[in-house]
Amino acid sequence: MGVGENELKPVQSSQSISATFSPLRETLFITLVCMAQFMTQTNVGVCLPNLDILGESFGISDPGILSWFLAGYSLTVGTFIIIFGRFGDLFGYRRMFLTGFIWLAVWSLVAGVSVYSNHILFIIARVLQGIGSAMLLPNGLAILGATYPPGKKKAMIFALFGAVAPNSALLGAIFGALFSQIAWWPWTFWTQAIVSVVCAILGFIVVPSIHHDNPDKINSFLDLLKILDATGAACGIGGLVLVNIAWNQAPVAGWSTPYVYVLLIIGILLLAAFFVVEFRFAEHPLIPFQAFSRDVSFVLGCVACGWGAFGTWIWYYWRFQMEFRKRSPLIASAEFVPVSPVGIAACFITGLLIARMRPGWIMIMSMTAFTLGNILTAIAPVDQTYWALTFVTLLVIPWGMDMSFPAATLMLSNSVERKHQGIAASLVTTVVNYSISLSLGFAGTVETHVNNGGTTPNDVLKGYRGALYFSTGLGGLGIFLSVIFTIKCYWEERRSKQGAKAEDTSLEGIILSEP
Known part of the structure; x- marks a missing residue:
């Protein structure tokens, strides 16, 4: 049997799949695919406002262990996206997409049940939740990339997919705070399990099978291992x-x-x-490097720096608000609300700019937003009003997230064939999530080396600021890479025009010299 042959009736690669949708089905389709982003980013936000409540529930106060409540999830999201992107390319994006919702439901249920056990089970459940998101993100993006042809509509839908991120992280924080203070924190995860099951059922009905021609046959287990690399x-x-x-x-x-x-x-x-x-x-590389241009390395480098800076920022922002400004989970979540409307605006403006502006300029603006957001948080006084630097930070930081992600994803999606859509989506989401997790380790190392043991509040604050200055440096490196990338694009375009002009001049001379 050929790979993917037992999918539902395939849509041929020459067709525009979106053209077969009714308005209602297209609306449901876009909503369900965006739920992949929603569920993934919600799981980033759920632990941030109630981290101390979770720690108290498990009898844990060590910041290094508490950081694994977030880092463990991002680790598996960023690590396993590549392999599940390949699974989607081989076995069908739809199949892996629906499996991701079911997997996420199971381990969300376990995360809530861990209240009866210990923090080790909770961390394991968080780590395995990340595998479900690693199935959802690349295959959801691949479904969008294969369903819509390049154009303004595709750019806007990718922008919408990106706009879901800040809103879902915010809603995750709000519902995490609500369940922790009004009900019981395990319901945060049990609710996620219920939503994931509903999405899987609706996705089975609404999401079409995406098929591409694949000449490879699986005749043995060894063939499967080779194809999966x-x-x-x-x-x-x-x-x-x-x-x-x-x-x-x-x-x-x-x-x-x-x-x-x-x-x-x-x-x-x-x-x-x-x-x-x-x-x-x-024989079948997990990442087909030959399918990507050299510019992809610049784009992914910028994304790694920017989202690494964001991962450090969001952790220390919440710790600063909760520990030094003594915000309750609900108040801290309410203060985080500006991220939502600004993020939506940033995504749709990016969708418009992609067709009118060089990607390098979008990356420069994005990296600048990441860097500025970290600087403002690092220098904010403890007793300063929220409406000063903190509010301004929340107006700035979404532009980093919601300009870099849709721009990078769309660039890679448009640069490869349909059969590589899963890998293209995987690379961006791998870099985003792995950078978040790894940067927390880097920042934590910086924190422990500058906080003098963290024995006093001033020392702890010094460690927090040191970590934020580190992430500021990451953002600055991202600006540098994006500037180099932009200059390189201008230089190559200039050389191309000069070459074309010289060729036209040579051709004109040949024509004039003929009798």
Whole structure:
């Protein structure tokens, strides 16, 4: 049986799938695909306002362990997206999309049940929740990329998909605060389980199968391993996980602990082996580097820096608000509301700008927003009114998120064939989520080295500010890369025009010289 042959009746690659939708079905389709983004980012927000309540419930107060409530989830989202993007390319985006909702429902249920156990089960459930989101995001984006042809409509829908992110993170924070203070925090996760099951049922009805021609046949288990690039996947996933664990454990255990740097060394060696396998030995590379232009590396580099800065910012912003300004979860969530309307505006403005402006300029503006947001939070006095620097920060930071993500995703989607849509979507979302998780490890290391042991409130605050200055540096590096990328694009365009002009002049001379 050919890969993907048992899907529902396929739509041929030459057709515009969106043209077959009725208005009602298209509305439901876009809503359900955007739920992939909604559920993914909600899981980022749910732990932020009630982190102390969760810690108290499990008897945990160590910030290094508490950070795993967020970092563990982002780790698996960022690490497994690549492999599930390949699964979608091979076995069908729709199938993996629906499986992601069911998986997320199961482990959301377990996360709530962990209240009867301990924090280890809760962290495990959070880590495995991330696998469900790793199925949803690349395959949801791939479904959009394969359903709509390049154009303004596709750009606006991708912008809408991006606009869901800040709103879902905000709603996750609000509902997390509400359930923690009014009801019981496990209902935060049980509600997610219910919503995920409903989305899976509706998705089965509304989302079409996306089919592309795939000449590969699976005749044995060995063929399956080759097509999935199992060796490359093992090296890549193993390397990413070990490097991330090492950096996130270092602030807790200390770099003097042998297993920390041993894990880091093994992780780096596995990542090196991954590139060797992909370039020299893999028959079906997990990441088809030849399918992407060199500009993709600049775009992904900018995204890594910007979202790494964002991951550090959102963690220390909430810790600052809760610990030093003594905000309750509900008040802190209410103060976070400006992120929602600004994020929506940023996404749709980006959708309009993509067709009128070079991607490099969009990246420059995005990285500037990330950097400025971190600076404003780092210098904010504890006793300052919310309406000063904090409010301004919440007006600035969404422009970083909601300009970089849709722009980068759309650029990669338009640069590859339909059969690589899953991998294109995977690369952006992998970089986004893995950067969030890894940056928390970097920032935590900076914090522990500048906070003098964190024995006094002033020392703790000093550590927080040190971490935010680190993320400011990440944002600055993103600005630098985006400027270089923009200059490179102008230079290549100029060379192209000069070459075309020289060719026209040469052709004109040949014509004039003929008798």
